Amino acid sequence: MNTIMMSVDRNQVLESFRADQEPEWVTVLREQGFRLAEELPLPKLEKTNIERWNLGTFGEIRRPAQRDSLKDAGGATSEWIDSDNALVQRNSGIEFHRLTEELRGQGVIFTGLEQAVRENPELVKPYLMQAVRADENRMTAIHAALWSGGAFLYVPKNVQVAQPLQALFLLDDEEACFMPHVLIVAEENSSVTFVESAVSAVSRKHDQFGITEVFVKRGAEVHVASVRGLGKQVTDMTYRRAHVEAAGRIRWVVGEMNAGNAMADTASILQGDGAESDAKVICVGAGEQHMNLTTRAVHIGQFSTSDMVTRAVMREDATAIINGITKIEKGASGTNGQQTEKVLMLSPKARGDANPILLIDEDDVQAGHAASVGQVNPEQIFYLMSRGIAQAEAERLIVYGFLAPVISEIPNDRLRDRLQSLAERKLGQA
Structure with missing residues (x-):
C-alpha cells in the first residue's frame, strides 16, 4: 500500500x-x-x-x-x-x-x-x-x-x-x-x-x-x-x-x-546550437529548516553556454544542500558551462554543503566551478566597524551584499521589495 x-x-x-x-x-x-x-x-x-x-x-x-x-x-x-x-x-x-x-x-x-x-x-x-x-x-x-x-x-x-x-x-x-x-x-x-x-x-x-x-x-x-x-x-x-x-x-x-x-x-x-542559460538562485534558511536546492544545465547543442550562481545563508539550526550540475553531452563541442555555489553560515549550528559537479563527455569545451562554505569574514566586520558602523549593522550589510547580485535581478520593483522583506524576516531583522 x-x-x-x-x-x-x-x-x-x-x-x-x-x-x-x-x-x-x-x-x-x-x-x-x-x-x-x-x-x-x-x-x-x-x-x-x-x-x-x-x-x-x-x-x-x-x-x-x-x-x-x-x-x-x-x-x-x-x-x-x-x-x-x-x-x-x-x-x-x-x-x-x-x-x-x-x-x-x-x-x-x-x-x-x-x-x-x-x-x-x-x-x-x-x-x-x-x-x-x-x-x-x-x-x-x-x-x-x-x-x-x-x-x-x-x-x-x-x-x-x-x-x-x-x-x-x-x-x-x-x-x-x-x-x-x-x-x-x-x-x-x-x-x-x-x-x-x-x-x-x-x-x-x-x-x-x-x-x-x-x-x-x-x-x-x-x-x-x-x-x-x-x-x-x-x-x-x-x-x-x-x-x-x-x-x-x-x-x-x-x-x-x-x-x-x-x-x-x-x-x-x-x-539547440547556441542555446543559453543563466540561472541565479538565493535562499535563506532559519530554525530547523532543511533545504535541498539543485541547479542544472544539460548541454546537448554545440556552442551552448550556461552560467549558474547559487548563494545560501543559513542561521540557527538550518541545513542546506546546494548542488550545481553541469552536464556536457558527447557532441556538444564548443560549449561553455560555469557554476558558482556559496554558502554563508551565521550560527555554529547551521550547516551548509556546496556540491559542484561537472559531467563532461566532450573534449572541445570549457567548464569550471567554484564553491565555498564559511562564516562571515571577521576582517570585513572589523573594517566596517572601524568606519563607525555597529557590529550588528556590519553583519547585516555583509549578508545583503552577499545576496544582492540575485535580488537585484528580479525584474519587478514590487516583487524585488517583497523578496528583500522576506529575506529580512528570515534573517531576524524585520
Whole structure:
C-alpha cells in the first residue's frame, strides 16, 4: 500500500475535474499519475532523506469564487501584484486573471492552465508534462494526478512582450489542495518575462508538489523570476525545467524564502546550437529548516553556454544542500558551462554543503566551478566597524551584499521589495 496517497480519494478527485468539463486526455494523464504514484519511489536527493519529511498531506480540491478585480480578491494580492497582466490562484483554482487587449491582439495567451486545456488544447497538449514527466518519480506522478489552477503563457512567433506578466499562487484554506502547474511556450524569436510568487497563510501541514515547464523555441528568450515565501507548515517541492532550442535563451532568477522544508530542482536542457542559460538562485534558511536546492544545465547543442550562481545563508539550526550540475553531452563541442555555489553560515549550528559537479563527455569545451562554505569574514566586520558602523549593522550589510547580485535581478520593483522583506524576516531583522 502506498501510504503517501492514502489521504486522497482518487474517484472524488477525478470526478471534481470531470464536473468542470476537463478534456478526457487530461483525465487520462491524471489516471496515469495515480497509477504511477503507487509504483514509483520518491526522488533521491543528495544527502537528504525526504522519507523523513512525512509527505502526503494534500487536501481536497477547493476552488475560489471568481473576482472581477484585484481589489475584490483582497488579502495579499495587492502586496504582490504590480502588473496590468496578472493571474491569481487561491488554493485550488484561479480567482482572477487579466490580460491587456494589446497583448490579446498580438495572439498572447495568459490564463489558468485548467482553462487552457479546455480552450486551447492544440497549444497545451504537445507540452503538458513533457519537460517534466509523470513517470520520473512519485512526486511528479502525484503532481500529474492532482495539479489544479496553474498558469499557461503562450507567446506567438516574433512577438516581444515588454512588460512582465505576473502570477500569484496563494494558499489560505486549511483543507485545500494546492498544487499549481506553470506551462510557458515561447515561439520562434519571441521574448517574455514571467514573474511568479507563492505564499501561504495556514496553520496545518500541507505538501506542495509544483512543476514549471518552459519551452523556448529557436531564437526566443524567456525570463522566469520566482519568489517562494510559503510558511512553516508547508513543505515545498518544485521542479522547474526549460527546453531551449537553437539560439534560444532562458534566464532563471529564484528566491527560495520558504519557512518550511524545501526541495527545488531548476534545470535548463540546452538542446539547440547556441542555446543559453543563466540561472541565479538565493535562499535563506532559519530554525530547523532543511533545504535541498539543485541547479542544472544539460548541454546537448554545440556552442551552448550556461552560467549558474547559487548563494545560501543559513542561521540557527538550518541545513542546506546546494548542488550545481553541469552536464556536457558527447557532441556538444564548443560549449561553455560555469557554476558558482556559496554558502554563508551565521550560527555554529547551521550547516551548509556546496556540491559542484561537472559531467563532461566532450573534449572541445570549457567548464569550471567554484564553491565555498564559511562564516562571515571577521576582517570585513572589523573594517566596517572601524568606519563607525555597529557590529550588528556590519553583519547585516555583509549578508545583503552577499545576496544582492540575485535580488537585484528580479525584474519587478514590487516583487524585488517583497523578496528583500522576506529575506529580512528570515534573517531576524524585520
